[in-house]
Structures are given as C-alpha cells and as structure tokens.
Amino acid sequence: MSGPAPRPIVVVNPNSNTAVxxxxxxxxxxxxxxxGPAIECLTLAEGPFGVESQRDAEAVVLPLGRLVERRPDAGAFVIACYSDPGLDLCRTLTPAPVFGIQEAGVLSAMARADRFGVVAISEASIGRHLRSMRRMGVLERLAGERALGVSVADSGGDAAFAALERVGRALVGDGAGAIILGCAGMAPQRARLADALGAPVIDPTQAAVAMALGAVLA
Incomplete structure (x- = not known):
C-alpha cells in the first residue's frame, strides 16, 4: 500500500525574469x-530583473522570507541564485530544509574533483562569491573564479556560449577539475559546456535539487 505523496520541492528564482x-x-x-515530489519553479515577482549586485541580493531577502512563510506545504526549498540571498533568514522561517545553490554547487564540485572553478556573470559578482566560500572554509579547494561579463538574462543564450567556453577552458588551465556555473541563468549551457571541456560542469540548481530530493525522500 503506497504512502502519502511526498511534499513538493519549491525552487525560487529571486529575479523577476520569467525566461530564467x-x-x-x-x-x-x-x-x-x-x-516523486513535484518540483515547482517560481519567479519572485518583487525581485530585480537580475540579481547582479550586493544591493540586488539584499533587496530580495525579505520577499523570499515572505514566500517561504506562504508555503508551509513545501517539503524543501531551493533558492536559485548563486549569491544564496536570504538563505539564513529562510532557514529560520520553516522547518523544511532550505538549500542555496552556491553551497550546493560547491559541495557537489568538491565531490567530483580536488579543485574547482567558478564561472561568474561579472567581476562584481566575484567578491560576493568569495565571501561565501571563505565562510564555508573551502577557498583552498578553489582553483579560480573568472567572469563572463554578461547579464543574467543573456547568460543562458547562444551568444554567451563562446565566452563561457573560453572562461571554462581558462579555469581548467588554472587547475580546476570541475566547473561550477555561477548563475542559475546559465542552466541551459551545462551539457554543451561539459561536452566542449571534457570535464564535469555543475549546474548548481540541479545540485541543490538533488540534495532536496534526498532530504524529502529520506
């Protein structure tokens, strides 16, 4: 006799770009x-068109918290922005596990390779990412982080792929055995980039949802 259906995994894009x-x-x-559990992908209507600065990251924290409070039915949450905005707040507002894609992406990359590299959308993003990795205590495993110089909205498109491949190859040259896509908007690029580089490429949202599935099903 089957048991109750597993509670849904709610994946929140904190920017307001529905294409992302x-x-x-x-x-x-x-x-x-x-x-299996339903996986719902939601857009935070109150968010900026792209989370591309510290101000953007801070601006979505309270709206994310309110969204989490409105979903007591959720089995797990995933914050699908590589800055992990609102992660600490949201974890205080729900008994369900809350996963940030930067944390999940880094942990997954370290499970695949000794050293990892990160593709950021812009130079301005790198400082935020380094602060988070410093708190995680993983900087010794970081081979490097390099920027594409594109917007969140453009990062998943064909026009960005040449830059993505160039940066990915540079990170492999830096010693990265696995590459993390440092923006949820790059999700459509993962398989193509992995084929081009011949190295593991981590979509951090996929990594976070894999962890959420384990938490919900277990």
Missing part, C-alpha cells in the same frame, strides 16, 4: 519522476 525561471524548470525535468 523557464530555463531552470527545463534543466530540472530530469529530476521529475512518477511518484
């Missing part, structure tokens, strides 16, 4: 299976 949410949703299709 659609790309995330498509990348998560492989995690949906009969009898």
């Amino acid at each position: 949410t659609a790309g995330i949703d498509a990348a998560l299709a492989v995690f949906r299976f009969p009898g």
Whole structure:
C-alpha cells in the first residue's frame, strides 16, 4: 500500500525574469519522476530583473522570507541564485530544509574533483562569491573564479556560449577539475559546456535539487 505523496520541492528564482525561471524548470525535468515530489519553479515577482549586485541580493531577502512563510506545504526549498540571498533568514522561517545553490554547487564540485572553478556573470559578482566560500572554509579547494561579463538574462543564450567556453577552458588551465556555473541563468549551457571541456560542469540548481530530493525522500 503506497504512502502519502511526498511534499513538493519549491525552487525560487529571486529575479523577476520569467525566461530564467523557464530555463531552470527545463534543466530540472530530469529530476521529475512518477511518484516523486513535484518540483515547482517560481519567479519572485518583487525581485530585480537580475540579481547582479550586493544591493540586488539584499533587496530580495525579505520577499523570499515572505514566500517561504506562504508555503508551509513545501517539503524543501531551493533558492536559485548563486549569491544564496536570504538563505539564513529562510532557514529560520520553516522547518523544511532550505538549500542555496552556491553551497550546493560547491559541495557537489568538491565531490567530483580536488579543485574547482567558478564561472561568474561579472567581476562584481566575484567578491560576493568569495565571501561565501571563505565562510564555508573551502577557498583552498578553489582553483579560480573568472567572469563572463554578461547579464543574467543573456547568460543562458547562444551568444554567451563562446565566452563561457573560453572562461571554462581558462579555469581548467588554472587547475580546476570541475566547473561550477555561477548563475542559475546559465542552466541551459551545462551539457554543451561539459561536452566542449571534457570535464564535469555543475549546474548548481540541479545540485541543490538533488540534495532536496534526498532530504524529502529520506
């Protein structure tokens, strides 16, 4: 006799660009299976068009917290922004596990390789990412982080791929055995980049949802 259906995993894109949410949703299709938890991808309407600065990251914290409070039915939450905005707050507002994609991406990359590299959308993003990794205590495993110089909105498109491949190859040259896509908007690029580099490429939203699945199903 089957038990109750598992509670849904709620994946929140903290920017207001629905095209980014659609790309995330498509990348998560492989995690949906009969009898498994629903994976809902939501767009934070109050968010900026792209979370590209410290101000943007701070601005979405309280709206994210309110969204979490409105979803007591959720089995787990994933904050699909590589700055992990609102992660600490949201964890205080729900008994459900809350996963940030930067934390999940870094942990997954370290499970695949001794040293990892990160592709950032811009130079301005790198400082935020380094502060988070310093708190995680993983900087010794970081081979490098390099910027594409594109917007969140453009990072998943064909026009950005040449820059993404160039930066990925540079990170491999830096000693990275695995590459993390440092923006949820890059989700559509993962498989193509992995083929081009011949190295593991981590979509951090996929990494976070994999962890959320484990938490919900266990």
